[in-house]
Amino acid sequence: MKILIVDDFSTMRRIIKNLLRDLGFTNTQEADDGTTALPMLRSGDFDFLVTDWNMPGMTGIDLLKQVRADPRLASLPVLMVTAEAKRDQIIEAAQAGVNGYVVKPFTAQVLKEKIDKIFERVGG
Amino acid sequence: MGTTRQLANDAEFVAELQDCAKLLIEKLQSNNFAEASRLIHNLYEVRDRHIFNSVGRLTRALHDAIVNFNVDANVYPEANSSEIRDASDRLQYVIRMTQDAANRTMDRVETAAPIAANLGQEAHALRTEWARLQRREMSKEDFGKLYSRINDFLAQMGEGTDALNQNLQAIILEQGYQDLTGQLLKKVIGLITDVEKELVNLVRIAGQVEEVAGITTERKVSDKSADGSIGAEGPQIHAHPDVVSGQDEVDDLLSSLGF
Numbered sequence: 053m054k055i056l057i058v059d060d061f062s063t064m065r066r067i068i069k070n071l072l073r074d075l076g077f078t079n080t081q082e083a084d085d086g087t088t089a090l091p092m093l094r095s096g097d098f099d100f101l102v103t104d105w106n107m108p109g110m111t112g113i114d115l116l117k118q119v120r121a122d123p124r125l126a127s128l129p130v131l132m133v134t135a136e137a138k139r140d141q142i143i144e145a146a147q148a149g150v151n152g153y154v155v156k157p158f159t160a161q162v163l164k165e166k167i168d169k170i171f172e173r174v175g176g
Numbered sequence: 177m178g179t180t181r182q183l184a185n186d187a188e189f190v191a192e193l194q195d196c197a198k199l200l201i202e203k204l205q206s207n208n209f210a211e212a213s214r215l216i217h218n219l220y221e222v223r224d225r226h227i228f229n230s231v232g233r234l235t236r237a238l239h240d241a242i243v244n245f246n247v248d249a250n251v252y253p254e255a256n257s258s259e260i261r262d263a264s265d266r267l268q269y270v271i272r273m274t275q276d277a278a279n280r281t282m283d284r285v286e287t288a289a290p291i292a293a294n295l296g297q298e299a300h301a302l303r304t305e306w307a308r309l310q311r312r313e314m315s316k317e318d319f320g321k322l323y324s325r326i327n328d329f330l331a332q333m334g335e336g337t338d339a340l341n342q343n344l345q346a347i348i349l350e351q352g353y354q355d356l357t358g359q360l361l362k363k364v365i366g367l368i369t370d371v372e373k374e375l376v377n378l379v380r381i382a383g384q385v386e387e388v389a390g391i392t393t394e395r396k397v398s399d400k401s402a403d404g405s406i407g408a409e410g411p412q413i414h415a416h417p418d419v420v421s422g423q424d425e426v427d428d429l430l431s432s433l434g435f
Contacts, residue, residue: 063278070282106408113408135411137420139429146435155426156411162423 054097055080058089058115059104059133064156068102068133071160075167086110090118093125100170105134105141113145120149129170133158189226193219230388234381241377244370260371263364270357277353284350288343295336298329 055077059065065082072080081096083089087109093101101119105112112132119125131152132145145153152166196219203212305322308314314322412419420426 061275063275063282066279066282070286106410111408136408137412137426138409138418139420140418142420142426142429143433146430146433153426153430155420155423158423 053077053079053099055100055102056083056089056092056096056098057081057102058083058086058107058112060084060107061104064104064133068163071163072102074160075164086112086115086118089115093119093128094122098128100167101128101130102133103130105132105136105145113141113148116145116148116150131166131170133163189222192222196222227388230384234385234388237381238378241374241381244374259367263367266360266364270360273353273357277350281347281350284343284347288340291336291339295333298332302326302329 055072057065057068057072057080059068062084065084069080069082072078081092081098083092085107086103089101089103090110092098101115103112103115110118112134116130116132119128119130129151130149131154132150133154133156135156137155142153151170154162154166196215200212200215200219203209203215302322302325305314305318305325309319309322415421420429
């Protein structure tokens with residue numbers, strides 16, 4: 053499974069990459085913003101997107117909306133991993149079609165649970 | 177401060193007004209229109225002087241407030257030393273320091289993890305062999321191999337745990353960044369507090385200017401961005417009914433809405 057990790061902080065990308073590797077997902081790539089992630093998704097054959105919300109160029113919520121609006125990407129499973137913790141935001145993400153929402157700081161256990169849940173649902 | 181002087185000037189103005197008014201009524205009642213006219217001109221002059229003094233005072237206060245921002249009004253924005261720019265540089269430095277400390281700590285962990293994993297793996301394998309020995313299922317030849325394998329393992333344990341301890345020690349030292357970043361952040365907090373004070377001052381002065389000039393302004397308050405979506409806010413530091421306090425609350429919220 054090919055996974056794209058998107059966050060403007062390289063330390064967080066490294067943490068997520070390591071946790072995914074511990075879970076057996078070794079095929080990962082990284083982007084530092086929604087604006088750089090979108091073209092990668094469009095040409096890249098990714099099976100899963102893990103993204104932050106708060107990014108300077110294009111936010112994660114906007115990236116999610118763009119993904120859902122593109123017929124070639126609309127069914128891509130998306131997990132948000134973010135410090136944004138207001139109820140309104142969680143609801144907005146859910147309504148925009150996010151498959152899972154993890155708030156920072158998070159544990160390896162939570163990340164595993166959410167990923168398992170997403171792929172059991174999608175049947176993958 | 178300016179306010180007590182201002183009140184004194186107001187009181188002065190009112191006193192002059194009262195004197196003039198009494199005299200004015202006298203002159204009008206005695207049909208002395210020339211004198212009455214002169215008195216009215218006097219009143220105009222008193223009012224003009226009052227406004228002139230207020231404006232002068234406010235200009236002075238504004239000048240002082242700007243000087244307190246430590247920016248040379250003639251050179252801005254090419255100013256070489258700007259406290260705001262220093263604060264910004266310091267905060268960038270804090271970001272860099274914390275990023276480097278995080279990466280170096282993770283480097284240490286990534287070095288240590290395989291050492292621990294290998295020791296554990298070998299220990300498990302040895303346990304299996306040892307169990308065979310205990311059940312007397314081991315040939316003499318195999319025992320010979322086990323003997324030297326355990327010997328090697330003890331040496332590996334010695335070296336491995338030394339390396340682990342070294343890495344753990346280094347990780348402790350890496351956390352020293354918090355002291356340095358803490359100092360930088362305290363300086364920036366100090367600067368921001370000063371700037372806030374000066375801004376409050378400026379807002380007050382602006383209010384007085386509006387009063388003197390008779391200007392009223394509307395205040396616009398808007399929470400949402402132009403396209404109606406909710407902006408990113410970064411980590412929430414205060415508990416609040418609108419903010420979830422952990423992953424469990426996130427999960428509860430989502431399942432209560434059917435997601």
